[in-house]
Amino acid sequence: MEKEIIITEVALRDGSHAIGHQYTVDQVATIAKALNEAKVPYIEVTHGDGLGGSSLQYGFSKTDEMKLIEAAVSVVDFSKLAVLLLPGIGTIENLKEASKIGVKMARIATHVTEADISKQHIETAKNLGMETVGFLMMSHMAPVEKLVEQAKLMESYGADTVYIVDSAGALLPNEVRERVKALKNELAINIGFHAHNNLSLAMGNTLAAIEEGATRIDGSIRCLGAGAGNTQTEVLIAVLERMGIKTGIDLYKLMDVSEDIVSKILLEPQIINRDSLTLGYAGVYSSFLLHAKRAAQRFGVDSRDILMELGKRKVVGGQEDMIVDVAAELSKEKITIG
Amino acid sequence: MSKVKVGIIGTGNIGSDLMMKLARSEVLELTTVMGVDPSSRGMQRAKRDGYQVFENGIDGLLQYPNSVDILFDATSANAHIHNAQVAKKLGKQMIDLTPAAIGPFIVPPVNLGAHLDTDNVNLVTCGGQATIPIIHAINKVECVEYAEIVATISSKSAGPGTRANIDEFTETTAKAIEVVGGAKKGKAIIILNPAEPPIMMRDTVHAIVNNNQVNQELVADSIYKMVEKVQSYVPGYKLRTEPIFEDNKITVFLEIEGAGHYLPKYAGNLDIMTSAAVKVAEEFAKHRMETIV
Incomplete structure (x- = not known):
């Protein structure tokens, strides 16, 4: 039997982190149109931190995300639009607005141990007729049994799919394997995997997840995602084709989107530099990258020291305010010691 | 100086913490605890500490309306709607710790003074x-x-x-x-x-x-x-x-x-709510005593 993998392209959401949430209507419309022509099944569009993420904490969106979603909806006839929502940041009102515009999939994200705050949002999305995904972020921070317990909660709320989300790009292939396997054993719904390439393991981890039975996979074209980016979508499609796994995506067209459109949006090529490497090494949320760089400059400390300290303190996704707090503290220590 | 009598509705974490805080107040006297789950730890504690206990929530107060002057609602937004109606009927001042927000928001150091006579105030979050x-x-x-x-x-x-x-x-x-x-x-x-x-x-x-x-x-x-x-x-x-x-x-x-x-001690979120509630009740009480005198 031939396997089929369903891809969600996240560059227009996760990639928002990498460009400081500066997407324009024009950029989103151009990329979404090209992705639609390449037959990408799902395209996610929102602020990097999901609906309602535009803030001082995470960075203001240059363009109202509902306008970006509208622009994407208006140019697709094949691809379906997805949104991310983190309860505690975005609200059901935001979800309803997105649904009204034409979004077909709601991905409700919580920290890996906090699935119960997603109940209302998953149920509402279901009632709105949307396909629903439970998105368990920072999956490396919880033991496998905890992940299974939390995934089961999301399944019980009506999620069609549960994702293992490696927000820090910290999981190793064997850890991905055991997590997917455990969920496959215990859940009846689809299992998904979302990688970050901070340890250069996004592709390897994604293949490990697929081998264990994950069928929903996230990718970002040209690695346009937080930290060192995600699994590079066009590369993944090529690899899957070599493996005889179908995605329905046109590889050449996707390569062209990457080369001709997305490359121009990137401020610099997505590589694994010392900061993104430190994210994976310390197990810290990938969107902290640019915030840590800025804080390091401002307080005259090494961004790696900030990230390592945040990892030590077990800071979770969304706690960007801790970056400045820790940087200020480190700079004070430096003065005292120096 | 006689104390002003107060009652708590709800015996979860917030109600239980309020019980402990009110025991220390110099202007408030906790007389009555109202819950619906007789087996809850909060209800057990209330009985043990000798407070008047109603197991049918605020409805118990209809029979003994003189037990309290000020009420704390530590139940839920839904339950607060009924609790607020009963309190109003009995003419009791209500401090709402639920998200119902029927009454105006109160943050003590900002606007408490403006609401000393308001019958229902809400403590935001x-x-x-x-x-x-x-x-x-x-x-x-x-x-x-x-x-x-x-x-x-x-x-x-x-x-x-x-x-x-x-x-x-x-x-x-x-x-x-x-x-x-x-x-x-x-x-x-x-x-x-x-x-x-x-x-x-x-x-x-x-x-x-x-x-x-x-x-x-x-x-x-x-x-x-x-x-x-x-x-x-x-x-x-x-x-x-x-x-x-x-x-x-x-x-x-x-x-x-x-x-x-x-x-x-890590639960500062709980503490700031109950502390604010007690602060509001104490100012209500002082205001009452001044007005009556």
Whole structure:
């Protein structure tokens, strides 16, 4: 039997982190149109931190995300639009607005141990007729049994799919394997995997997840995602084709989107530099990258020291305010010691 | 001096913590505890401590209306609707700790004085109690165009009510940032952190003011004075660092250590709500005694 993998392209959401949430209507419309022509099944569009993420904490969106979603909806006839929502940041009102515009999939994200705050949002999305995904972020921070317990909660709320989300790009292939396997054993719904390439393991981890039975996979074209980016979508499609796994995506067209459109949006090529490497090494949320760089400059400390300290303190996704707090503290220590 | 009689509706974490705090008050006398689950720890405690206990919630008060003058509602937004009706019928002042927000929002150091005779007041949220005083303090010096707060609480201290209705936190807090804090636009974010040992409650206030040359000294001074005011009823409330100024942006980091009465000290979010509630009741009580005399 031939396997089929369903891809969600996240560059227009996760990639928002990498460009400081500066997407324009024009950029989103151009990329979404090209992705639609390449037959990408799902395209996610929102602020990097999901609906309602535009803030001082995470960075203001240059363009109202509902306008970006509208622009994407208006140019697709094949691809379906997805949104991310983190309860505690975005609200059901935001979800309803997105649904009204034409979004077909709601991905409700919580920290890996906090699935119960997603109940209302998953149920509402279901009632709105949307396909629903439970998105368990920072999956490396919880033991496998905890992940299974939390995934089961999301399944019980009506999620069609549960994702293992490696927000820090910290999981190793064997850890991905055991997590997917455990969920496959215990859940009846689809299992998904979302990688970050901070340890250069996004592709390897994604293949490990697929081998264990994950069928929903996230990718970002040209690695346009937080930290060192995600699994590079066009590369993944090529690899899957070599493996005889179908995605329905046109590889050449996707390569062209990457080369001709997305490359121009990137401020610099997505590589694994010392900061993104430190994210994976310390197990810290990938969107902290640019915030840590800025804080390091401002307080005259090494961004790696900030990230390592945040990892030590077990800071979770969304706690960007801790970056400045820790940087200020480190700079004070430096003065005292120096 | 005789004390003013008060009662608690709801015997979960908040109700139980209130019980312990009220036992220490010099102006309030807890007489009655109202719940619906006789087997709950809170009800057991109330019986053990010798309070009058009603097992049919506020309805028990219909038979003994003179038992209390002021009520604390520590139930849920839904239950509060009925509780508020009964309290109104009996002419009791109601301090609402649920997200129902039927009555006006109260943040003691900001607007308590304006509501001493109001029959139903609402205490916003833990994040609101922690941050709105700071927003108000900034707004006294520089006009706040936008204020955003981020409340980070330990997973252990977030009860099932908060978890099931997390939008109520963000929406209610955002509204109160505007109505009470004075910001033209408000936003609130809440994050649960499961780290062990549990983290202390932390709140960050980000404000944008309509002036690029902020009078830093005056703003900082206003914030410090406000922190002292809050500390007078929440001793574990403190600034983590000095306020950070950047053009028209001001950032303030707060930490709230609980008193460790019913829940451990990390549950500053619970403590600031119950402490604010007791503070409000005490001011109501003093006002009553003055008015009656």
